[in-house]
Amino acid sequence: MPTVSRRDFARLLAFTAPATLLGRRTPVAPVPPVPPASPDDWSDVRSQFLFPADLTPMNAANLCPAPRPVVESVERWSRALDSDPSPGTREKLPVAREESRRLVAEFLGVTPEEIVITRNTSEANNLVSSGLTLGPDDEVVTFADNHPSALRAWQLKAERMGFRVTVVPQTNPHPGPDHYVEAFRQALTPRTRILAFSHVTNTTGDLLPAAALCALARERGVLSLVDGAQTFGVLAVRPAEMGADFYTGSAHKWLCGPREVGILYVRRDVQDRLAPSIISLYAGRVGASRTLEAFGQRDEPAIAALADAVTFQTRIGRERIEQRARELARALMDGLRALDGVTLWTHSDPTRSAAVVSFQPGSLDVPRLATALYQRDRIVCATRGGQDRPGIRLSPHLYNLASEVERAVDAIGRYLVSGV
Numbered sequence: 001m002p003t004v005s006r007r008d009f010a011r012l013l014a015f016t017a018p019a020t021l022l023g024r025r026t027p028v029a030p031v032p033p034v035p036p037a038s039p040d041d042w043s044d045v046r047s048q049f050l051f052p053a054d055l056t057p058m059n060a061a062n063l064c065p066a067p068r069p070v071v072e073s074v075e076r077w078s079r080a081l082d083s084d085p086s087p088g089t090r091e092k093l094p095v096a097r098e099e100s101r102r103l104v105a106e107f108l109g110v111t112p113e114e115i116v117i118t119r120n121t122s123e124a125n126n127l128v129s130s131g132l133t134l135g136p137d138d139e140v141v142t143f144a145d146n147h148p149s150a151l152r153a154w155q156l157k158a159e160r161m162g163f164r165v166t167v168v169p170q171t172n173p174h175p176g177p178d179h180y181v182e183a184f185r186q187a188l189t190p191r192t193r194i195l196a197f198s199h200v201t202n203t204t205g206d207l208l209p210a211a212a213l214c215a216l217a218r219e220r221g222v223l224s225l226v227d228g229a230q231t232f233g234v235l236a237v238r239p240a241e242m243g244a245d246f247y248t249g250s251a252h253k254w255l256c257g258p259r260e261v262g263i264l265y266v267r268r269d270v271q272d273r274l275a276p277s278i279i280s281l282y283a284g285r286v287g288a289s290r291t292l293e294a295f296g297q298r299d300e301p302a303i304a305a306l307a308d309a310v311t312f313q314t315r316i317g318r319e320r321i322e323q324r325a326r327e328l329a330r331a332l333m334d335g336l337r338a339l340d341g342v343t344l345w346t347h348s349d350p351t352r353s354a355a356v357v358s359f360q361p362g363s364l365d366v367p368r369l370a371t372a373l374y375q376r377d378r379i380v381c382a383t384r385g386g387q388d389r390p391g392i393r394l395s396p397h398l399y400n401l402a403s404e405v406e407r408a409v410d411a412i413g414r415y416l417v418s419g420v
């Protein structure tokens, strides 16, 4: 990891880029006054977020707060549009959209021609399942722990179009990458057209061996769709190196970007396989976006602010962010594992998980525990009901401090003893 001086680090987080696109000088976010005392001190990063010091959002897997540069960018673009809704202002927004696309492409190590800007991962996943031409002779291989947008969506479309869906079962605890490569290999048949899996699952945070699965698909002449909702903005993913044909993600999750903005990467060589499912005006200007991104009127200020979210993370460094999130998750798992009664659903081996941690807190009532954690300890988490791996999901990210992880573990330990 490159060393960054305290002053440089503060400067890295300062933000200026899209101001010039508006054709006038706009206020820039303040440079954080306190540089990090050491590489472990992320308080400067945290200070870029609006939530108060006593609040601990630990639910990145669901929705992340955006840092000041993103919030201010959305506001700046909205003000520009609403105070002067003229053709002159409006014509700047498609330019900003292309700048967002360029930066996302650079961030992911792909080309702008391969990026479609969607509303979210759900839409991106569905653009693939609706856009491929599949019929009774075709099969799709999915994964049991896929999000509904990459499992239920395939199943419903299969009922209509007559193709078959094979679902590879999930196993808990995560049995290791080789297990899943073998399980997917066995599910493939000569009729398989696409293999669709979550890179990291939203249920228990299981990390799937994406590169090996994409290679397996490619070997068999099968397409691969990697749902990156839980990796875009936290793991230093490069979809082209991974070998994915399609990779999807949401800006409002780990990227800490604007809400209702997502991405679909479509590898250049497979673009002719995907027909547009939504046909309207206002397409993108390059590559796949010219056909797949004509969604009609959009929230253009949010799309413009995608550039700022990417810039924010790029300035910190993608590898650093991955390392940090993994360290926090590891500390969380170590702490939870030491508590009597906790069943960890997430495996701590870094080849089997990333930064999503899920566990059952003994016999505690999960919704009551989540309420107590929020109301008394100011910790925001997610819950999972039902009989299948129920419990609490915590997903720490770059805005969390190590002390908050300790506080979360202490609080859960306290409730395990005292009840809620």
Ligand SMILES: Cc1ncc(COP(=O)(O)O)c(C=O)c1O
Pocket (backbone or CB within 6 Å): 061, 062, 120, 121, 122, 123, 146, 147, 149, 198, 200, 201, 202, 227, 228, 229, 230, 250
């Ligand atoms: C793996 C996975 N895919 C897709 C989604 C859907 O994301 P969005 O609601 O942003 O479309 C989620 C949301 O949690 C997810 O975890």
